[in-house]
Structures are given as structure tokens and as C-alpha cells.
Amino acid sequence: MTRAIPLEAVLVVAAALFCIGLFGALSRRNLVGVLMGVELMLNSVNINLVAFWRYLEPQNITGPAFTIFIITVAAAEAAVGLAMIIAIYRNWDTVNADSVDSLKG
Amino acid sequence: MDLLIQIIFGLLAALIIGAAMMVVTVRNIIHSALWLITSFFGVAALYLVLEAEFIAVVQVLVYVGAIAILILFAIMLTRHISSEGERLLTSRWWLTAIVALGLFGAVLLPTLAGQTWNIPLPTGPAGTPAPLSGVEELGREFVGQFLLQFEVAGILLTVALIGAIVIAFEERSRRRRVLTLSEEYTLRQRQQATAAKQAPVATADVAD
Numbered sequence: 001m002t003r004a005i006p007l008e009a010v011l012v013v014a015a016a017l018f019c020i021g022l023f024g025a026l027s028r029r030n031l032v033g034v035l036m037g038v039e040l041m042l043n044s045v046n047i048n049l050v051a052f053w054r055y056l057e058p059q060n061i062t063g064p065a066f067t068i069f070i071i072t073v074a075a076a077e078a079a080v081g082l083a084m085i086i087a088i089y090r091n092w093d094t095v096n097a098d099s100v101d102s103l104k105g
Numbered sequence: 106m107d108l109l110i111q112i113i114f115g116l117l118a119a120l121i122i123g124a125a126m127m128v129v130t131v132r133n134i135i136h137s138a139l140w141l142i143t144s145f146f147g148v149a150a151l152y153l154v155l156e157a158e159f160i161a162v163v164q165v166l167v168y169v170g171a172i173a174i175l176i177l178f179a180i181m182l183t184r185h186i187s188s189e190g191e192r193l194l195t196s197r198w199w200l201t202a203i204v205a206l207g208l209f210g211a212v213l214l215p216t217l218a219g220q221t222w223n224i225p226l227p228t229g230p231a232g233t234p235a236p237l238s239g240v241e242e243l244g245r246e247f248v249g250q251f252l253l254q255f256e257v258a259g260i261l262l263t264v265a266l267i268g269a270i271v272i273a274f275e276e277r278s279r280r281r282r283v284l285t286l287s288e289e290y291t292l293r294q295r296q297q298a299t300a301a302k303q304a305p306v307a308t309a310d311v312a313d
Contacts, residue, residue: 002224004110010155011216013118017125017144019209024129026201027194032134032179036141039172040125043148046160054155055224061242065251067160068243071167072258076265078172082179083269089183090275098195 002055010051017044029096031085035078042074114154121147132193134180142173159240 017040024037046067053063089095124144131137145168152161195201247255 004107005114005154007222007224008216009114009118010151012213013121013151015209015212015216016122017148018212019205020122020125020129022208023201023205024125026204027198028129029192029195030134032176032183033129033137035179036128036137036176039141039168039176040128040144043145043168046164047148047151050152050155050157050160054157056222058225059236059238061238061246064157064160064238064243065246067157068163069251069254069258071163072262075167075171076261078175079269080265080272082175083273085179086182086273095183 007051007055010055011048014044014047014051017041017047029098031088031095031097032082034097035081035085038081039074039078042070046070110154114151117147117151117154120144121151130193135177138173138176138180141176142169145169145173156237159243 021037021040021042021044024040025034026037028034028037049063049067049070053060057063085095088100092100094100121144124140124147127140128137128144131140145164149161149164149169152158152164
């Protein structure tokens with residue numbers, strides 16, 4: 001497997017996924033869309049960790065363990081973020097990121 | 106064999122990147138969530154190609170099974186406000202596009218040019234599988250080397266659960282009234298009593 005695919009190919013896929021997720025998180029107006037962008041970014045980081053584990057340290061389990069922790073944190077982040085979106089929707093009647101501007105002077 | 110793996114990897118990469126592009130560009134937010142699920146499945150398949158089976162299963166369980174469903178529920182609860190005629194992206198989206206593309210270039214350049222990874226050469230005779238750590242080591246390390254982090258992750262999940270409930274909780278005065286079990290029981294009894302009272306009248310009407 002490591003012979004067939006160079007490590008750089010996997011890294012390029014992960015980098016592209018990260019940049020697409022960054023674009024989505026920064027530019028979507030819908031707050032749920034922003035959260036989806038963040039999930040894409042976390043996914044790309046997981047791909048990177050698994051790729052480095054597979055190619056560089058296959059006998060060491062640290063990479064997959066770290067991936068599991070990131071998935072855990074992503075699940076917690078999604079739960080809290082979506083609860084916040086629902087609370088915002090209830091108070092402001094909107095889910096658009098640029099409409100919630102009560103801190104603006 | 107190598108060519109087959111390369112073809113599979115290319116298809117998976119195209120699937121992941123294409124689905125991610127659809128996630129950030131498609132207008133309908135539900136379609137966006139469905140493309141996100143497609144992308145998650147593609148990433149899980151990529152883990153399988155990278156021989157991380159347990160991570161692939163966890164990816165499908167947690168991302169597709171939990172997070173995607175959570176996102177779909179959030180869309181369902183906030184749906185009717187996101188109408189079709191509204192703008193999809195923020196007003197300065199081109200700036201964020203430049204930032205994302207610049208980051209992609211800045212990451213890509215040192216990755217492809219000048220960096221040599223010291224990938225360990227396969228030991229032993231050709232054809233033998235590489236020594237690969239699996240679920241067994243993972244479980245052992247979770248109660249050994251990563252015990253503290255494991256416990257902290259558990260506490261984090263508990264705190265996030267409580268926090269999500271507290272944040273999304275609706276005050277009692279604004280909530281639609283939900284009957285308790287005893288109230289529902291008495292209500293049903295009253296309904297049955299009135300129905301029984303009306304029933305003899307109805308049969309009497311038929312008898313007449």
C-alpha cells in the first residue's frame with residue numbers, strides 16, 4: 001500500500017479538504033453551514049494523522065489514538081455548537097452568521 | 106495490484122474533494138448536509154485504504170451516525186427561516202477564498218518540493234505484511250499511556266452533554282405545555298366518560 005500511493009498524495013487530499021472546509025467555515029452565512037465547514041477541517045486533520053501513522057510510524061499506535069480523541073472532541077463541539085445555533089434561532093429568529101451582531105457598536 | 110490501489114485512491118480523492126466542494130457551494134442546506142455525509146463516507150473509505158480499519162468504523166459510527174444526524178436535526182429545527190432567495194455566502198466571500206487558496210498554496214509548496222520523508226523501508230522478505238499496530242494496541246494504550254487523556258475525554262463528553270442541554274433549554278414559561286402522565290391519564294378518562302355518555306344516546310337514536 002505504501003508503495004502504491006506516495007505520502008504526498010494523501011497530504012494533498014487532506015490539505016485540499018482543509019482549505020475547502022476553511023472557505024466554508026469563513027464564508028457560509030448559514031450557521032449550520034459554518035459548522036459543516038469546521039467538521040470538514042477536523043476530518044482533514046484526521047486523514048493527516050492516520051497517513052503519518054501509516055507511512056512513518058506503523059508500529060506505534062499514537063496516531064490512531066490521537067484520531068480517536070479528535071473525533072471525540074469533534075462530537076462534543078458539534079453537540080454544543082448545534083445547541084447554540086438552536087438557542088440563537090430561538091432568540092434572534094435567524095440562523096445567519098452576519099445577522100447576529102448585538103456586540104457590534 | 107498497485108495500479109488498482111492507485112485507481113481506488115484517485116476515485117476516493119475525487120469523491121471526497123467533490124463532495125466537500127458541493128458542501129460549501131450548494132444552496133439548499135439539506136443537500137449540503139447530504140453531501141457532507143457523502144464526504145464522510147469517502148473519508149472512511151480512505152481510512153480503509155490506509156489500513157486503519159478501526160478508525161474507519163469509528164468514522165462511520167460517530168460522524169455519519171451521530172454528527173450528521175445532529176446536523177440534520179438542527180436544520181430541521183431551524184429550517185423555514187433559510188429561504189431560497191437569500192444570499193448564500195457572506196459579502197466578503199472572495200477574501201476568504203483568497204485566504205483559503207493562499208493557505209493551500211503555502212501548505213502545498215513545502216509538501217511537494219524539498220521535503221523528504223524518511224519512510225521506513227519494508228523489512229523482511231517481499232510480500233510479508235508490514236508490522237502494523239491495530240485495535241489491540243489501541244485498547245492497551247488507552248488504559249496505559251493515554252489513561253489521563255482518556256479520562257479527560259470522558260469528562261469533556263459529560264460537560265458537553267450538560268452544556269448542550271443547558272444552552273438549548275427553553276424556559277418553562279415559553280415552552281408549549283407538555284402534559285404529565287397522570288394529567289394525560291385523567292384527561293383520557295374524562296374523554297372516555299364523555300364518549301360513554303354519548304354512546305347510549307347514539308344507540309337509542311338508532312333504535313328509534
